[in-house]
Amino acid sequence: MKRKIIYIDMDGVIADFDKRKQELYPGERRPELKMDFSKLDVIPGAESALIRLNQDFDIFIASTPVWDRPETWSQKREWIAKHFPYLKQKLILLHRKDLLIGDILIDDSRWRGQPDFQGEWYWFNKDWSSRDWKACLEWIYKNKHNYGE
Numbered sequence: 001m002k003r004k005i006i007y008i009d010m011d012g013v014i015a016d017f018d019k020r021k022q023e024l025y026p027g028e029r030r031p032e033l034k035m036d037f038s039k040l041d042v043i044p045g046a047e048s049a050l051i052r053l054n055q056d057f058d059i060f061i062a063s064t065p066v067w068d069r070p071e072t073w074s075q076k077r078e079w080i081a082k083h084f085p086y087l088k089q090k091l092i093l094l095h096r097k098d099l100l101i102g103d104i105l106i107d108d109s110r111w112r113g114q115p116d117f118q119g120e121w122y123w124f125n126k127d128w129s130s131r132d133w134k135a136c137l138e139w140i141y142k143n144k145h146n147y148g149e
């Protein structure tokens with residue numbers, strides 16, 4: 001049976017951009033212009049959530065690096081290798097998430113085409129009901145997205 005495909009965003013979903021921003025660049029208007037993306041912490045709950053999702057789905061990481069900072073492209077690659085080594089060669093760097101072909105997109109932003117994704121978009125951290133990985137997993141498994149159909 002073909003497994004369903006899930007795309008998972010990095011910053012704000014599995015990589016703790018906000019925590020590092022508060023620690024090093026409080027008040028900075030565009031911290032992404034200085035941030036080392038290989039040094040971010042993992043968002044609480046993401047490690048166990050991805051282990052579980054990886055058992056039931058074909059999961060990929062879909063992230064948008066900073067165009068004018070080419071080093072952020074490799075920093076994201078390094079971060080995945082360090083924290084999610086089993087996702088080797090499953091990192092997609094892009095600026096148009098609406099072009100991804102798959103079943104579910106887990107993303108906390110709506111500015112990279114997420115609303116036009118052809119599958120179902122889980123708006124991570126949109127409000128209290130979608131604020132963390134526990135809520136996200138409940139949504140995925142309650143909606144019977146598991147194990148294909």
Ligand SMILES: [Mg+2]
Nearest residue numbers: 009011012108
């Ligand atoms: Mg994000």
